[in-house]
Amino acid sequence: MSETALTGPVDWTSDQAAGRRRSRHAANRRLQFYGIAAISTAVGLLGILIATLVIGGYPAFFQTKLTIDFPIKAEYVDAADPAAGNYRNVVRDALRELAPEATTPAQQRQLGQLLTNNAQFFVRDAVVANPSVIGRTLTLTLPAADPIDQLNKGLIDRDLPESQRRVNDLQLGYYDTLVAGGRVSAPFNWALFFNSDSRFPELAGLAGAITGSFYALLICFLISFPVGIAAAIYLEEFAPRNRWTYLIEVNINNLAAVPSIVFGLLGLAVFIQIFGIPRSAPLAGGMVLALMTLPTMIIVTRNALKAVPPSIREGALGVGASKHQVIMHHVLPLALPGILTGTIIGLAQALGETAPLLLVGMNAFITSPPGGILEASTALPTQIFIWADSPERGFTSRTSAGILVLLGFLIVMNGIAIFLRQRLERRW
Amino acid sequence: MADVALATRDVPTPEFQTVRTPDPHPRPTKVKADNVKVFYGQKQALNGVSIDIPVKSVTAFIGPSGCGKSTFLRCLNRMNDTIDGCRVEGEILLDNRDIYDASLDVVELRARVGMVFQKPNPFPKSIFDNVAYGPKIHGLARSKAELEEIVVSSLQKASLFNEVKDRLHEPGTGLSGGQQQRLCIARTIAVSPDVILMDEPCSALDPIATAKVEELIDELRENFTIVIVTHSMQQAARVSQRTAFFHLGTLVEEGPTDHVFTNPSERRTQDYITGRFG
Numbered sequence: 001m002s003e004t005a006l007t008g009p010v011d012w013t014s015d016q017a018a019g020r021r022r023s024r025h026a027a028n029r030r031l032q033f034y035g036i037a038a039i040s041t042a043v044g045l046l047g048i049l050i051a052t053l054v055i056g057g058y059p060a061f062f063q064t065k066l067t068i069d070f071p072i073k074a075e076y077v078d079a080a081d082p083a084a085g086n087y088r089n090v091v092r093d094a095l096r097e098l099a100p101e102a103t104t105p106a107q108q109r110q111l112g113q114l115l116t117n118n119a120q121f122f123v124r125d126a127v128v129a130n131p132s133v134i135g136r137t138l139t140l141t142l143p144a145a146d147p148i149d150q151l152n153k154g155l156i157d158r159d160l161p162e163s164q165r166r167v168n169d170l171q172l173g174y175y176d177t178l179v180a181g182g183r184v185s186a187p188f189n190w191a192l193f194f195n196s197d198s199r200f201p202e203l204a205g206l207a208g209a210i211t212g213s214f215y216a217l218l219i220c221f222l223i224s225f226p227v228g229i230a231a232a233i234y235l236e237e238f239a240p241r242n243r244w245t246y247l248i249e250v251n252i253n254n255l256a257a258v259p260s261i262v263f264g265l266l267g268l269a270v271f272i273q274i275f276g277i278p279r280s281a282p283l284a285g286g287m288v289l290a291l292m293t294l295p296t297m298i299i300v301t302r303n304a305l306k307a308v309p310p311s312i313r314e315g316a317l318g319v320g321a322s323k324h325q326v327i328m329h330h331v332l333p334l335a336l337p338g339i340l341t342g343t344i345i346g347l348a349q350a351l352g353e354t355a356p357l358l359l360v361g362m363n364a365f366i367t368s369p370p371g372g373i374l375e376a377s378t379a380l381p382t383q384i385f386i387w388a389d390s391p392e393r394g395f396t397s398r399t400s401a402g403i404l405v406l407l408g409f410l411i412v413m414n415g416i417a418i419f420l421r422q423r424l425e426r427r428w
Numbered sequence: 429m430a431d432v433a434l435a436t437r438d439v440p441t442p443e444f445q446t447v448r449t450p451d452p453h454p455r456p457t458k459v460k461a462d463n464v465k466v467f468y469g470q471k472q473a474l475n476g477v478s479i480d481i482p483v484k485s486v487t488a489f490i491g492p493s494g495c496g497k498s499t500f501l502r503c504l505n506r507m508n509d510t511i512d513g514c515r516v517e518g519e520i521l522l523d524n525r526d527i528y529d530a531s532l533d534v535v536e537l538r539a540r541v542g543m544v545f546q547k548p549n550p551f552p553k554s555i556f557d558n559v560a561y562g563p564k565i566h567g568l569a570r571s572k573a574e575l576e577e578i579v580v581s582s583l584q585k586a587s588l589f590n591e592v593k594d595r596l597h598e599p600g601t602g603l604s605g606g607q608q609q610r611l612c613i614a615r616t617i618a619v620s621p622d623v624i625l626m627d628e629p630c631s632a633l634d635p636i637a638t639a640k641v642e643e644l645i646d647e648l649r650e651n652f653t654i655v656i657v658t659h660s661m662q663q664a665a666r667v668s669q670r671t672a673f674f675h676l677g678t679l680v681e682e683g684p685t686d687h688v689f690t691n692p693s694e695r696r697t698q699d700y701i702t703g704r705f706g
Binding site for chain 1: 505507510512513535536537538539542543544545547549550551552561562565566612615616618619
């Protein structure tokens, strides 16, 4: 044994010993406090973000509508060809009936601006769908124009001088008449989900963007999932450990950190310029997103494969399973929950990606949902980008609402990932 | 205390001569290893091991940790192939066939030379599927009934059937450690191997489970050639007919178990079995 002399019996009850213990406990508490402070900051900031979005986006989930009686006069609409009628005049007459005091053309113009600009097309579509109303009165509830919508939601201050107010005194009077007549309502804004983009905020919706995002994600998944898994299996299970595989590995890890706009440039140069994929098409967007997601997919899959205990591989090899059987029968099924979770999180990342889509033109102004992967389209984040850039007041709340919808999709996807992980996870 | 180990590490002993004591009643050789050397990258783990493993008997490999006994065991079914940078030299014959020869498929070899591992490693599947896996992948059963027969008889041979017959379709991972290890043995014998390699099969088990597995090993030797690596000298003495003592990558001594334990010819064997080092 060693000959080192001890310094004598230790007095654990001395003041110094107690002081040392106290300072250790204090250090523990400090560390805990730092952690709690960090988490509180993060949660607080997240709360502020969500609260801002909800407060800003909440009005966009409701749309002010005006209920108006449209006399469909035979002089304007020919029963033989209802689509070609003069609906402009139909709308004009209906509004005049509501406010007979508007007599000058200027007043009538102000009156016309209460309704959405597309009111005549709503009336036309209703008449075409039901031509029997010709000669009678058609009652429709149509979106109000954006300033009236803002006014109704209390976002425009009535007490401002007229020159600084977007709704002038005349319109204010007409609006009050309509309110008094019980013609103003603000139901849930389904148009936000079922309409596509529009120049008019009261008509703009996310349907085109959601469809475009769906197609792009589908393409992204179809490419990155099989390619990512195959690459990960090769690298993890078959590839020899040499300089080349090391190089590939380093590059994959680096690719995961490459700014996404670079992938967008690549997509523009290769997919659109060389392959000739149409601009703004979800196919191009999805392929760019797939490139971006691939490194993540490969890394996640490799980690999931690595996490399979070696004892399971050995057990399978020990009874004479071939490498293919070990992977397909044992390793892959055990790694699947991890792979699926990673895939969904990778797709969620792709869903929120904006920069590469801007470069392949998925920020176009498209007023109908794409019919396929080759038709021009927007995606959710690019739609938000477009709206954020638009000057009309109505788009401000729609931008927030769009972000909330996007966050909703992300939460749902992450929820699915958690569900799958808990459902499929097997213990060994 | 560790003087002996340190001294021998400094002296290179590549051409060390193994002390061999033949069996009084020699059995035919099942596995014959000749001058087997194993390298992990630059490091040499085994310095030329030669040994004859007799058929239908239990051969125990003993020795201190890191002496190469597990490494050598893993050569016998080419499990070392799966380790990166591992290189094996020399010749290993199974029934006079070189197991490293290109004509012998490693899948066939591992079916003929089964392996039981240190930690019980049943697949995360049902008890039935655990045992049925080997026969399934090798196509040993032509019908479902035949497969069931193989599973049941393997579980019986592993003396596990009575304990699990009512829950064959419950997960194998739900069994106790000792039962799991016997399940792994059943899984191994389900493909009817000639040789069973056991790498410290009882080191994760309690004494009662160990006793059961040892009893089982004793029964299995009627039909199988068994090679067992163990840290427990009592276990080696109890279950094996021949014992091989490894030290620092060399096979120091091999002979009949009672001879090695009662009257070892080598000083280092004597030191190890009397607990002076290791």
